[in-house]
Amino acid sequence: MNTAKISGSPVRGLTAATIGFFFGSAAISLFGPSATKLNEVMDLSPSMMGLLVAIPTLSGSLLRIPFGASVDENGGxxxxxxxxxxxxxxxAGLSILLGTHYPSNMQGTYWLILVFGCLSGCGVATFSVGAGQSSYWFPKNKQGFALGIFGGLGTLGAGVFAIVLPLLLHSVGFVSAYYIWTAFMIAGTILYFIISCNAYHFQFRKQGYSEEASKAMAxxxxxxxxxAGNMKQSLLLSARIPETWILVIAYFxxxxxxxxxxxxxxxxxQKAxxxxxxxxxxxxxxYACLAALLRIPGGNLADKIGGLKVSLFAISxxxxxxxxxxxxxxxxxxxxxxxxxxxxxxxNNAAIMKLVPVYVSKSVGGASGWVGGLGxxxxFVIPPVLGKVVDTMGATGYYRGFLIFSxxxxxxxxxxxxxxxxxxKNK
Structure with missing residues (x-):
């Protein structure tokens, strides 16, 4: 007699992943607006300032690789x-540090701020985990739409926070804003914990069923x-597939x-x-809100006419x-x-994530990790290149820098x- 129990649904799984990523991406949003405040009291060099702003994005990007692959092992x-x-x-560490040291006692805290910045950036890495989770919940003909909703509404935070954070900083002050943002993240973590669930196959496996039985019931x-395997196997398998690296480049x-x-x-x-x-x-x-929201119809369009056609059009x-x-x-x-x-x-962002399970169907988590992380x-890489163009060409460089995208x-x-x-075509 089959006594297996399952919970959740594709809609619930997608909702949880989207909400979780929305909150996760919020964790680093204060770094840009607060960098100037920190520079005022710490007298940072330009390179130190650049590292301070970039460190959460760097850790959040690179951690997407192993954590994305872990979805294939534990469901996400x-x-x-x-x-x-x-x-x-x-x-929380940043909030306590600022609450006890800012503004008069910040000297010598730079490296500690970087450590807390790395930890804060972990929230950004939830993207590749959520993408893998969502892919396993939905059939292939609906994955573009599902991943479009996940990426679109989740990434929407970048645009929303660009408006909210300056107002928050102005109304409550620099230090209080960090305490409020910490409470915001705690609320998001609790919400994800309550509503999240893994796809059916992983639920059956956790209940002790064999791989074959779990797959059949799922x-x-x-x-x-x-x-097709555990985290290490998923990364290795997806890395051996050339299409993974093609998608990495396009997503980059x-x-x-x-x-x-x-x-x-x-x-x-401001400058141009x-x-x-x-x-x-x-x-x-x-700009940020439009780019995020367009992932939803972009994913839907990719389901209907194919992700590759959408990607080629978007890139051109x-x-x-x-x-x-x-x-x-x-x-x-x-x-x-x-x-x-x-x-x-x-x-294109919607189309590429649609193409991940199409071309790398046996290690979606690993491929999502490579694409999401390196993409x-x-x-982290492009802004310094744009800055270098300005350094070389002067004010004209603010315009000419866009030729990099061409x-x-x-x-x-x-x-x-x-x-x-x-x-x-030749296969």
């Missing part, structure tokens, strides 16, 4: 909770995708690009077009519009180009065409 819930708890510890319950340009421009655009709008800090923040927020759109923006000093034209770039980012690493687009188009279209 345990990994997700661990990352959120570490993020809470990081924020298929009966509606699950289509299954892992558009998700890394999304993160890079979210950090770079406030400076661009003379906008105020508030206006630059508002423009950036509109990005390359064309970035070239126009590189030579535009008109505010209206640049504003419109930024919105179109957001559309291209949103569509997000672009958010160059990246050409490279990605060639790789997608020869690596996926031609290669699979």
């Amino acid at each position: 819930r345990k990994s997700f909770l661990l990352l959120m708890i570490l993020s809470v510890i990081g924020l 298929i009966e319950a509606g699950q289509e995708l299954f892992p 340009v558009t998700f890394g690009g999304f993160m890079a421009l979210t950090a770079w655009l406030p400076t661009y709008w 077009h003379g906008l105020s800090v508030t206006q630059a923040g508002l423009f950036t927020s509109v 759109l990005l390359g064309t519009v970035a070239a126009v923006m590189a030579f535009s000093s008109n505010l209206a034209v640049s504003g419109l180009c930024t919105l179109i770039i957001a559309v291209a980012f949103g569509l 997000a690493f672009g958010g 160059l990246f687009s050409v490279i990605v188009m060639l790789i997608l065409y020869f690596g996926l279209v031609v290669r699979n």
Whole structure:
């Protein structure tokens, strides 16, 4: 007699992952706005400032690789909770440090701030865990839509927080804002703990059923995708598949690009077009929200016509519009180009995550880790490159820097065409 019990549903699993990632990505949002405050009392060098702002993104990006792969081993819930708890510890540590040392006793605390920053960045790594979880919950013909909702609504925090945080800092002050943000993260962690659940196969396995029995019962319950091994095996298996690295490159340009421009655009709008800090923040927020929300229809479109077609269109759109923006000093034209770039980012980010379970179906977690982790690493790499263009060319560099995205687009188009279209046609 079958006594197996299952809980949850695809909708519940997707909701939990989306909410968890929304809160997880919030953990590092205070670092950018607060860096100036810290610099005022710590007299940091430009390189120290750069490391301070980037360290949570760096740890959050690289941790996506092993934690994404861990989904194939434990279903994701345990990994997700661990990352959120570490993020809470990081924020709580920063809150206590600032509460006891800021502003007059901050000398010698820089390296401790970096450690807490690394821990705070763990929340960002929930992306690859949630992507793997969501993929296992849904059938292949609905994964684009599901991953679009997960990535779109989860990433929406970047735009929302760009508006909320300056207001919070202004109304309650620098130190109090960290305590409030810590409480916010604790609430998100508890909420995820209450509503989250792994896909059916992992639930059956936890109840002691064999791999074969768990898979058979999960298929009966509606699950289509299954892992081929543990975390190490998942990473190794996905790393041996060329398509994994093609998707990494494409995601590096558009998700890394999304993160890079979210950090770079406030400076661009102020320096290139003379906008105020508030206006630059508002423009950036509109861009970030649009790029995030476009992942939802982008995922749906990828389900209908194929992720590869959507990706090729989005990359070509990005390359064309970035070239126009590189030579535009008109505010209206640049504003419109930024919105179109957001559309291209949103569509391609959705399409690439749809393609992960298509091309790497036996190690979705491992592939999600590689794609999500190394792709997000672009958010750490691209801003210094844009800054270097400005250092070399002066004020004109704020415009010409966008040619980097045109160059990246050409490279990605060639790789997608020869690596996926031609290669699979010849199989």
